[in-house]
Amino acid sequence: MNKQALITGATSGIGRATALRLAREGYDITATGRRAERLAQLAREIAAAGGRCTTLAFDVRSEEEVRRALEPLERVDLLVNNAGLAAGLEHIDRGDTRDWDAMIDTNVKGLLYVTRVIAPKMVAAGRGHIFNIGSIAGTEPYENGAVYCASKHAVHAISQSMRADLLAAGVKVTEIRPGMVETEFSLVRFHGDREAADRVYDGVEPLTGEDIAEAIAWAAQLPAHMNVNDMVLMPAQQAGAYYTHRKH
Ligand code: NDP
Ligand code: 8X3
Numbered sequence: 001m002n003k004q005a006l007i008t009g010a011t012s013g014i015g016r017a018t019a020l021r022l023a024r025e026g027y028d029i030t031a032t033g034r035r036a037e038r039l040a041q042l043a044r045e046i047a048a049a050g051g052r053c054t055t056l057a058f059d060v061r062s063e064e065e066v067r068r069a070l071e072p073l074e075r076v077d078l079l080v081n082n083a084g085l086a087a088g089l090e091h092i093d094r095g096d097t098r099d100w101d102a103m104i105d106t107n108v109k110g111l112l113y114v115t116r117v118i119a120p121k122m123v124a125a126g127r128g129h130i131f132n133i134g135s136i137a138g139t140e141p142y143e144n145g146a147v148y149c150a151s152k153h154a155v156h157a158i159s160q161s162m163r164a165d166l167l168a169a170g171v172k173v174t175e176i177r178p179g180m181v182e183t184e185f186s187l188v189r190f191h192g193d194r195e196a197a198d199r200v201y202d203g204v205e206p207l208t209g210e211d212i213a214e215a216i217a218w219a220a221q222l223p224a225h226m227n228v229n230d231m232v233l234m235p236a237q238q239a240g241a242y243y244t245h246r247k248h
Contacts, residue, residue, distance in 0.1 A: 006030045006076045008060055008114055009083030011038035013183025014133060017209030018080055021217050023051035030073065032056045033083065060110030070117040078220055079118050081111045082133045086148040086189040100147045107151035123169040131216055132159045134177040136232060140241040163229060172227045174219050179234030182206040203246030204237045
């Protein structure tokens with residue numbers, strides 16, 4: 001039986017690129033997200049390249065949907081907790097509480113719900129590898145980003161604690177913390193405003209979803225005794241949340 005990889009948020013960006021990459025590495029993929037038609041398209045692409053992909057459309061914010069979708073999975077060797085978003089970029093006195101709920105419910109509670117179903121399966125098997133997609137925002141809080149940064153600080157804390165919780169069972173935990181990656185992230189953050197989204201990448205060659213997938217694929221194939229705990233990845237033109245060298 002091939003190794004089994006479960007990827008949340010595989011309809012776009014980092015998750016989609018990771019699904020395609022891990023399929024090329026020989027994993028059978030379970031791809032998840034809310035947009036079923038995009039999942040079907042991804043499954044067709046993977047099948048056309050000779051891989052195997054099953055799809056599960058659900059919302060990670062619903063514990064019931066997460067349980068119903070994921071409890072039947074018999075084996076998961078690799079989990080990528082990737083589903084997430086930033087919504088809004090506002091000072092705290094002007095933020096929309098619906099955006100705050102979406103970020104906390106998806107980035108923090110969704111990751112926890114998925115992990116709560118999959119981690120026991122890995123512990124029972126005595127092996128597994130969980131990748132949590134954090135962010136440089138998980139250690140660098142920035143203006144206008146209080147709630148997104150808080151959600152990724154939570155992912156950073158959860159990743160460190162769950163690594164300690166799971167290591168005796170032989171389950172690895174790797175946190176991947178990207179800077180600027182051009183995906184649908186900024187379009188979602190600015191609620192569909194394409195110009196605002198494009199300005200984020202003005203004068204910069206950002207990372208791509210494929211770059212992050214490359215890092216995940218590398219960390220996933222390391223020998224059993226070796227783990228990448230925490231990996232920070234940025235474009236060469238970025239040094240942190242507050243410093244990007246833009247070429248014009
Ligand atoms: P995209 O918007 O391109 O992809 C986000 C994915 O998350 C989509 O597949 C989306 O699927 C899924 N998702 C969002 N909300 C839910 C939900 N409630 N239930 C299920 N799936 C959901 O962005 P990225 O690929 O960039 O983002 C992936 C991760 O990377 C996020 O956690 C983000 O915070 C993190 N990150 C991104 C960076 C960047 O610069 N792009 C930098 C650092 C971290 P669907 O809408 O179909 O449900
Ligand atoms: C995404 C990167 O800098 O927009 O997590 O927070 S940033």
